Amino acid sequence: MDVKIKFLGAAKSVTGSKYLLQVDDKKILVDCGMFQGQKELRLRNWDKLPIDPQQIDIVVITHAHIDHTGYLPRLVKDGFSGKIICTAATEDLMQIMLLDAAKLQEEEALFVAKKGYSKHEDPKPLFNTDDAKLVMHLIESHSSNSEFNLLPNVSVTFHNAGHILGASIVELKVTGKEQQKKIVFSGDLGRYNDPIMYDPEVIPEADILLTESTYGDRLNPMTDVENQLAKIVNETYANEGVLVIPAFAVGRTQSLIYYMHQLMESKRIPSLPIFVDSPMAISVTNLYEKHGGLHKIKVTESRNELISIFDSPNIHFCNTSESSRALNEMKRPAIIISASGMVTGGRILHHLYHRLKNENDTLLFAGYQAEGSRGRHILDGDKTVKIFGEELTVRCHVREVHGLSAHADQSELLRWLSNFKKAPKTTFIVHGEKATAIAFSKTIQQKLGWNTVIPEYLQSFELFSGI
């Protein structure tokens, strides 16, 4: 039996995760992400896949983030009709996130058509809502920590990766005539000692390992998050202003609510109303209750911390656009959490439109702002920013909180790697920018003495032959 791998994404980049595994004549795609960020990367979404989607037998998904799932609707539109395997929480999140991604695609195509700056007569979305709905029909969910057969000689086990609800490390076993080989895909790894998510599970062995390296070159301590937040909230309160926080709907919004709740309980910040203004964040928050076993917040018959945190009298979910717009008039101190996290779209835009000019208000960035994004410009101190076609002056306070990332930092990645009892034959460094992947590869070689490879986009490797 022969096993090969081809890197169709997340090779010297953090997006577009797609790994094509070929076991004899069977083809398994692990993750099916969309390329995001710089234009050069985004254009790859429009390239023809180097494999006909009809030829792929099965897809396995590590977790629901769009850079791991966002190409699925396109894959299905282009002829893939096999099963898509993931955990139940990933399935629930995908239902919300893929439909949202489809809506964004449709809106963007309309916008481009209206502005007329497309070379195409009729700019089309990469996929639409119907394509996203078709994906959901192909999903088969499995529970974690139970091995099941993907193909007659290939089995899979999902292990908890922390990171976001349902996120998994994928352990794949290939059974040949004489030998069994194990290929482990780290997926995206979460943090150790996160207040909400569990630590990534220990995997003791792998013949081949693919490890993410998003923060492989830096330390991102989370010890000080509460102090940073307390200082910023108290400062905003003293200014009698409103604190506006752009945040990703999945994970980040819930972490922020959790921290604010802790700070209010311990009276380190005043008891302020928190408005969660993102329909997607509201749906995702509900999934924390459905999948109570996947996080540390207690949900039992006698004790429901989830309700006390996410349904406390301070929390207000803005379900309608009227309730969202009503916030624009608000003058008393309050906290508004809204998406998108990088201020690229969503309801956060109208909050910024109304708040940027107010000297009393504070805009707080709680996550990574990509190079060239609107959020990055504001954070870098640009005095004006364009929203809804209008050039606005930034007069509000601009702050940043560090340590809220859902990704393991370098020390945590190394901690997870050092659980392997012996070095894998090859460790592929994926899901990291080029410079980061190089730095992390060197660190692994120095600290663990492992054989590492940083694959190129579209590069293939023979993993085993004649097993």
Ligand SMILES: [Zn+2]
């Ligand atoms: Zn992720």
